[in-house]
Amino acid sequence: MTHASASASAPDNALPLDMTIFGGMGDLAMRKLLPALYMAYLHGNLPGSTRILSTGRQHIDREAYLAHVEQHSRGFIAKGNFNDKTWDGFLQLLHYVELDVQNAPDFSSLAAASRQGAERVFYLSTAPSLFTTICDKLAASNLVDANARVVLEKPLGTDLASAIEINEAVGKHFAESQIYRIDHYLGKETVQNLMVLRFGNSILEPIWRAPNISSVQITVAEEVGVGSRAGFYDGTGAMRDMVQNHLLQLLCIVAMEPPTSLSPDAVRDEKLKVLRSLRRFSLADIARDTVRGQYGHGVSGNQEVAGYLEEKNVPPDTRTETFVALRAHIDTWRWSKVPFYLRTGKRMARRSSKIVVEFANPPFPLFPGAPGGVANRLVIELQPEEAIKLQIMAKQPGSGMQMQQVALNLDLQSAFQQRRAEAYERLLIDVVRGRLTHFMRRDELEAAWEWADPIIDGWATLGEKPHPYAAGSWGPSESFALLARDGFSWVE
Structure with missing residues (x-):
C-alpha cells in the first residue's frame, strides 16, 4: 500500500x-x-x-x-x-x-x-x-x-442518578457541544451505512415499518470471558455494560424516523424519540420478557474454559449476569406490534454482532413446497466481518417451481476499494474535526438509563439467579423459548 x-x-x-x-x-x-x-x-x-x-x-x-x-x-x-x-x-x-x-x-x-x-x-x-x-x-x-x-x-454511570451526576459535573466546565460521549459501535462502517441504506433507498423506506416487518433482532455476542475485567464486570453486568449503551444505540438507528437533516442535533433528536417511545417494563413484563444468564464451564476456541464463578476476582455467590436477552417494543405507529429482540453475552459460541430485520411472509403460499420460515430477511453484520445481506426466495434450476433461499450479498470489502477506517479511528477524527453526530447527547444517555433502570431493579426484586449456560454455547435455553413463543428463532 x-x-x-x-x-x-x-x-x-x-x-x-x-x-x-x-x-x-x-x-x-x-x-x-x-x-x-x-x-x-x-x-x-x-x-x-x-x-x-x-x-x-x-x-x-x-x-x-x-x-x-x-x-x-x-x-x-x-x-x-x-x-x-x-x-x-x-x-x-x-x-x-x-x-x-x-x-x-x-x-x-x-x-x-x-x-x-x-x-x-x-x-x-x-x-x-x-x-x-x-x-x-x-x-x-x-x-x-x-x-x-x-x-x-463508557460506562457513563451505573444508573440514572449517577449518569445525571456525571453529566452535571462535566457540564459545569464544558458546554454540551464540547462533550463527546463515545460509543465505538457508532463508529462502525455498517452502522453508519445503515442510515444511507434506510433513507437513501426508495425501495426500502416505504416498507421499513409494520406490518411489512415482523421482527427485529440485535445480537452482540462475545467469545471471550470477563478475563482481567472480572473485578469491574461483577459490579456492572451485561445489562449495564452492553444493553444500555451499545444495543440501544443500534436499536435507535434501526427504528428512528428520517431526520430533517444530517446535522448532529437533527439525528440525535430522532434517536431520543425512539428511546422515549420504548415501552417501560412492569415486574410481570420483566419476568416474562427478559432472560438473564451466567456462563459456566465449557469449551471455547477448542479449549476448556472456566465458568464465571471460577474466574479470578469473582465472588462465589454473585448473581451478576453475563448474558441478557429481552423482548422490547417501541410504541409508535411505525413499529406497532413489532417485537425487538436484543441479545448479548460473554463466552458465546463465536464473536458475532448483527442486526436482523425479518420481513413478513406473503399472505398466501402460492408456490407448492415452499420452505417454512422467513422468506425475506435483511442481515447487517457488524463483526467480525462487515457485510449486508438480503435473503430472498428464488426458483431452483430445473423443472417445477421449487424455491430456495438465496442471498444478495453486499460485501463491503470487495464493493469499495477505499480503505475503511476502524471505529475508534473514525470517531477520533470526528472529535478532532468537531463532528458530534455519532456521539451520544446528554438527554439520550439519560433516556436510556430511564428505560434500563426499572429492569435492573426488577431483577433485584424478583431475586432469581441467572440461568446457567455452557461456555461456547449460544446462551441459556430460556432465550430460545423467548422467541419461540412468538414463532421466531435466533439467527446464528
Missing part, C-alpha cells in the same frame, strides 16, 4: 492540536486509542501540529514511555499498515506527563506541557468515578476554554 505523508495531506486546521489521554498507560489506550491515532496520522487525518500527551502515575521518563508503547501498542497495528518511517514520525508526537488525578498540583505539569491557544482534546480513558475530579482540576488549571473538548469513555 502507499503510505501517505502525514504532513502533506493533513487537514487544514488553524489551531495546533494537543490531545491528552488520561489513563494513557492503560489497556484501552494501548490496544485501541494509540493504534487508531497512528492510522489517522498515517493517512493524513491529524493536523500537522498535533501532540499526544499521555498521563499516568508511573514515575518514568519519555524514553521509558515510548518503550512501553513499542511493547504494548505496536502489535495492535496490522502489518499491512505498519511503516517504520511513519511509526517513527508518529512517536515524535507522543509525550508523557506524570500525573495523579487525585493530586491537584500534578495538573500544573499538564498545564505547563499544554500549548497556549491550542485546540485541546481531553480523552478520559479512566474509571467514570474520576471524571468529576479530572474536569474540576482541568478547569482550575485554566485548561478549559472555548476550544477544548472532552471525550467520555
